[in-house]
Amino acid sequence: MTLxxxxxxxxxxxxxxxxxxxxxxxxxxxxxxxxxxxxxxPDQFEAAFMDLAGDLLGxxxxxxVVCGMAGARGGWCEAGYVAVPAVPGRGAxxxxxxxxxxxxVTILPGLSQADPPDVMRGEETQIAGVLAQxxxxxxxxxxxxxxxxxxxxADGRVRTFRTFMTGELFALLSRHSxxxxxxxxxxxxxxxxxxxxxxxxxxxxxxxxxxxxxxxGLLQAPHAGETRxxxxxxxxxxxxxxxxxxxxxxxxxxxxxxxALDLYVKLSDLAAEIHFxxxxxxTLRGLISAHTELTGGSE
Amino acid sequence: MTLxxxxxxxxxxxxxxxxxxxxxxxxxxxxxxxxxxxxxxPDQFEAAFMDLAGDLLGxxxxxxVVCGMAGARGGWCEAGYVAVPAVPGRGAxxxxxxxxxxxxVTILPGLSQADPPDVMRGEETQIAGVLAQxxxxxxxxxxxxxxxxxxxxADGRVRTFRTFMTGELFALLSRHSxxxxxxxxxxxxxxxxxxxxxxxxxxxxxxxxxxxxxxxGLLQAPHAGETRxxxxxxxxxxxxxxxxxxxxxxxxxxxxxxxALDLYVKLSDLAAEIHFxxxxxxTLRGLISAHTELTGGSE
Numbered sequence: 001m002t003l004x005x006x007x008x009x010x011x012x013x014x015x016x017x018x019x020x021x022x023x024x025x026x027x028x029x030x031x032x033x034x035x036x037x038x039x040x041x042p043d044q045f046e047a048a049f050m051d052l053a054g055d056l057l058g059x060x061x062x063x064x065v066v067c068g069m070a071g072a073r074g075g076w077c078e079a080g081y082v083a084v085p086a087v088p089g090r091g092a093x094x095x096x097x098x099x100x101x102x103x104x105v106t107i108l109p110g111l112s113q114a115d116p117p118d119v120m121r122g123e124e125t126q127i128a129g130v131l132a133q134x135x136x137x138x139x140x141x142x143x144x145x146x147x148x149x150x151x152x153x154a155d156g157r158v159r160t161f162r163t164f165m166t167g168e169l170f171a172l173l174s175r176h177s178x179x180x181x182x183x184x185x186x187x188x189x190x191x192x193x194x195x196x197x198x199x200x201x202x203x204x205x206x207x208x209x210x211x212x213x214x215x216x217g218l219l220q221a222p223h224a225g226e227t228r229x230x231x232x233x234x235x236x237x238x239x240x241x242x243x244x245x246x247x248x249x250x251x252x253x254x255x256x257x258x259x260a261l262d263l264y265v266k267l268s269d270l271a272a273e274i275h276f277x278x279x280x281x282x283t284l285r286g287l288i289s290a291h292t293e294l295t296g297g298s299e
Numbered sequence: 300m301t302l303x304x305x306x307x308x309x310x311x312x313x314x315x316x317x318x319x320x321x322x323x324x325x326x327x328x329x330x331x332x333x334x335x336x337x338x339x340x341p342d343q344f345e346a347a348f349m350d351l352a353g354d355l356l357g358x359x360x361x362x363x364v365v366c367g368m369a370g371a372r373g374g375w376c377e378a379g380y381v382a383v384p385a386v387p388g389r390g391a392x393x394x395x396x397x398x399x400x401x402x403x404v405t406i407l408p409g410l411s412q413a414d415p416p417d418v419m420r421g422e423e424t425q426i427a428g429v430l431a432q433x434x435x436x437x438x439x440x441x442x443x444x445x446x447x448x449x450x451x452x453a454d455g456r457v458r459t460f461r462t463f464m465t466g467e468l469f470a471l472l473s474r475h476s477x478x479x480x481x482x483x484x485x486x487x488x489x490x491x492x493x494x495x496x497x498x499x500x501x502x503x504x505x506x507x508x509x510x511x512x513x514x515x516g517l518l519q520a521p522h523a524g525e526t527r528x529x530x531x532x533x534x535x536x537x538x539x540x541x542x543x544x545x546x547x548x549x550x551x552x553x554x555x556x557x558x559a560l561d562l563y564v565k566l567s568d569l570a571a572e573i574h575f576x577x578x579x580x581x582t583l584r585g586l587i588s589a590h591t592e593l594t595g596g597s598e
Contacts, residue, residue: 176475
């Protein structure tokens with residue numbers, strides 16, 4: 001086996017993903033596990049990493065560059081934030097003290113904003129990836145997820161951003177609320193579109209619209225997938241209503257998977273210009289930029 | 300012991316409350332337990348009632364009038380809905396088949412609305428109580444709770460209503476979301492008022508304001524009670540923004556306990572006229588009206 005030049009790591013709340021890289025920035029091996037930050041105590045991170053990637057190490061020192069929630073309080077090692085406006089992926093990275101002397105681990109800092117208060121951790125690396133691919137961008141980046149980020153970038157910097165709890169609200173309401181009764185696993189594209197239109201047009205009506213889903217379930221006989229899809233649409237509509245200053249009339253790059261593309265396709269009718277890029281590629285590109293920065297090399 | 304003339308029952312999701320009544324509508328005894336509808340299977344309701352009130356029965360038949368979630372699907376016996384516009388507390392009540400031959404149990408129907416779809420069960424009896432006390436009311440009744448009801452009444456009828464999931468959203472977010480981290484049991488009246496103002500002014504910003512609470516917790520050091528109270532204020536602000544057509548410029552009667560009075564006091568600045576009445580009394584008064592109606596008597 002070719003020994004990697006370094007290892008790139010995206011360590012989120014739910015998943016751990018590693019890439020064994022050549023010194024030239026090519027991927028040798030990609031692996032992932034469900035040992036997310038949310039499942040681990042601080043002293044379990046090194047073992048979880050070694051379980052997944054230990055065989056990729058040789059006898060010498062190995063540079064490991066980590067982004068994501070592994071740098072949160074309660075993670076592997078708290079990595080701090082850089083306050084916006086800021087170049088994403090720059091700023092004081094945090095060195096982790098490891099038991100295995102071969103490991104040379106650096107965790108990248110997140111971004112913070114004082115007013116309105118906001119934070120991100122992991123997405124800044126995806127944004128760095130977008131900026132590496134589109135260095136001239138003056139516009140908005142949307143990063144859908146449990147906590148969706150809307151980010152204004154210009155001159156290679158993040159100027160301002162806001163986080164919307166859309167994904168978490170959907171999970172809470174579909175799993176723990178009264179709406180879970182009568183919810184199936186199907187999906188109605190029409191109900192999603194209707195919910196999105198209503199949520200965007202009347203954000204103040206959200207709380208009543210949510211209970212309306214329950215009442216529809218009792219009074220009518222919703223088709224399979226209607227409740228779930230309309231719930232998702234209402235919450236995304238609320239997000240788009242709140243994020244209007246970001247997308248209104250501008251250019252938006254959505255960083256996501258094919259699922260995000262399906263959900264955010266409505267943005268094509270709203271924003272002046274929209275592009276979709278793959279989250280995995282942007283994360284990797286951002287980690288490569290950070291590695292180049294850290295080691296003083298050039299790509 | 301004086302044998303009751305009949306027994307009034309308010310059987311909600313969380314609690315069971317019974318009043319032993321004289322035939323003249325006076326309360327002999329009041330009792331309650333935590334055997335709410337949510338804790339019982341259908342075949343457990345009669346035993347739960349007898350545990351709390353069995354000793355109040357004599358050898359003859361006893362009329363028992365029940366309102367609330369005991370009439371829901373999965374309750375003691377499903378009691379249906381009467382579609383609005385409707386006189387609350389009227390319409391086909393449901394007789395329950397009981398094992399104990401002394402029991403003569405009637406469950407009152409809820410109210411339903413076709414468009415927008417909505418339902419209530421229990422609150423219609425409180426509304427009947429309000430109408431018994433203020434028969435001439437032409438205005439709005441607000442019934443705060445897990446699922447807060449805003450109700451327009453005129454000519455002794457419920458014309459239209461909407462349900463807001465304010466209480467359930469607060470419970471979900473404070474117990475199950477990322478906001479539970481760093482939430483204490485204190486209360487900041489100032490943070491509540493600020494959240495209410497912000498939620499009312501910018502309902503579209505709710506989802507971002509929620510994550511902002513988390514970010515404040517990470518970046519600043521919120522005072523005791525701030526996160527919890529601001530969350531409550533934001534959600535009530537969202538409700539008041541959605542319920543604006545109900546309260547704007549009109550007369551509102553709020554049916555609640557002293558806690559609801561504290562939360563809804565801001566309405567005094569918004570609505571033209573506001574009155575608070577106690578939920579327990581309105582429930583009892585509505586049950587007495589229903590009993591009078593059912594037995595063909597007069598108060």
